[in-house]
Amino acid sequence: MKYTAAIIIILISLFFNRDKNHFNIENNKGAYKLVSPQGKAFFSLGVTHIGALTYPNSMPLFKNKYENRWDLAAKEIHKNLMGWEFNTAGYGAPKALRQLIPFMMPCQPLVENSSWLDKRGFSYADIFDAAVQKTILDKLEQMTSVKDNPNLIGYYWTDMPMWNLKTSKEKFGTNWVEYIKNLPKNSAGRMRYEAYKKNCALSQRMPTEEGFLIIIAREYYQLIGTHTRKLDPNALIFGERYAMNRVPISVLKEALPYIDVVSIQPNDCSFNKNYFRNLHQITKKPILICDHQCSFPTETHKHTMWKQLDDQTVAANSYKDYIEAAVKEPYLIGYHRCQYIDRYNPKNDLLKQGMVREDGTVYEPYTKIVTTSNKAVKAIFDKNRH
Numbered sequence: 001m002k003y004t005a006a007i008i009i010i011l012i013s014l015f016f017n018r019d020k021n022h023f024n025i026e027n028n029k030g031a032y033k034l035v036s037p038q039g040k041a042f043f044s045l046g047v048t049h050i051g052a053l054t055y056p057n058s059m060p061l062f063k064n065k066y067e068n069r070w071d072l073a074a075k076e077i078h079k080n081l082m083g084w085e086f087n088t089a090g091y092g093a094p095k096a097l098r099q100l101i102p103f104m105m106p107c108q109p110l111v112e113n114s115s116w117l118d119k120r121g122f123s124y125a126d127i128f129d130a131a132v133q134k135t136i137l138d139k140l141e142q143m144t145s146v147k148d149n150p151n152l153i154g155y156y157w158t159d160m161p162m163w164n165l166k167t168s169k170e171k172f173g174t175n176w177v178e179y180i181k182n183l184p185k186n187s188a189g190r191m192r193y194e195a196y197k198k199n200c201a202l203s204q205r206m207p208t209e210e211g212f213l214i215i216i217a218r219e220y221y222q223l224i225g226t227h228t229r230k231l232d233p234n235a236l237i238f239g240e241r242y243a244m245n246r247v248p249i250s251v252l253k254e255a256l257p258y259i260d261v262v263s264i265q266p267n268d269c270s271f272n273k274n275y276f277r278n279l280h281q282i283t284k285k286p287i288l289i290c291d292h293q294c295s296f297p298t299e300t301h302k303h304t305m306w307k308q309l310d311d312q313t314v315a316a317n318s319y320k321d322y323i324e325a326a327v328k329e330p331y332l333i334g335y336h337r338c339q340y341i342d343r344y345n346p347k348n349d350l351l352k353q354g355m356v357r358e359d360g361t362v363y364e365p366y367t368k369i370v371t372t373s374n375k376a377v378k379a380i381f382d383k384n385r386h
Helices: 005-016 060-064 070-083 130-146 165-172 176-181 188-202 209-231 249-258 273-283 312-327 366-385
Strands: 024-028 031-035 044-047 103-105 152-155 241-243 262-265 287-292 332-337 343-345 350-352
Touching: 031 332, 031 366, 044 366, 103 130, 130 152, 130 209, 165 176, 165 209, 176 188, 176 209, 188 209, 209 249, 249 273, 262 273, 273 287, 312 332, 312 366
Parallel strands: 044 332, 103 152, 241 262, 262 287, 287 332
Antiparallel strands: 024 031, 343 350
């Protein structure tokens, strides 16, 4: 990787000039831990997508029980999270809840290349184009508008970006390199690609899609990394939320100078110790499991997102085994469960499962087992990393 000396100096200066009255990460001989502004070390146990109460539309529960008021909903949600031994809200927390609990702020999307989009909504962007860059920087400014909130832990960029050339081509019929190659000849991206080919010819090497993908990643991460740090030097940067096994290591390496943590969304129900250890060995960064769960069928919904297990008890015990294995890895700084409340999508007959049903009733015995598990994880963390 090649970075200008000026950029490296700027990043180092911004890092060491952080205000210590914000969330930070400490590293004691390879044992990483998040530390609150009050100096308390903790393993982040969070729940994501809490804003689903009103997204994509307001649920009847929000209208009837909470009178369409997030201040009322946030109080009960906060009480539940604390009662279940969670300590953060992950990402997707509404403004009212962000006043009550530590949270992550997302910027979704910087580029419309998330793997969960359909073909109509999915697209790449000419990251070399000045107008595109300005649009992205404007989004970052909006994201950092929360920087004065003392509960802010840090920022995420795009969710589950499609960097893998082969997987992107198979799912969406194109990839980022192919997109750039097919731009008009006078476009910024196409001219950058032609310059890459010329440089390859001069150095007597073959141009490859993998080689130009690294150039795209370098341009992209330098742009968003330096600007995010400039806008808010004090918050942690958790980078993009990568799907497990989908991001090319060559791309991830381009992000490393600009991020504090590698954020991963696993795709199975057993903790893959070898994968995470290898990833940490390569990146030398702490890792956050930023969005994950294992689901179970209900009386009204047979089909659920994520890998489905037999029932509540099996799913809850899987959660227990997973987070207890995770906290024992010294480079892992947290686990965030996907979804607070059920949201059913009739278009694909799929339930995005929470810990609370759509009517507000809590899943039991699931939450009891989760509560006991979270409490045990906190004890393991305190024993092993203090």
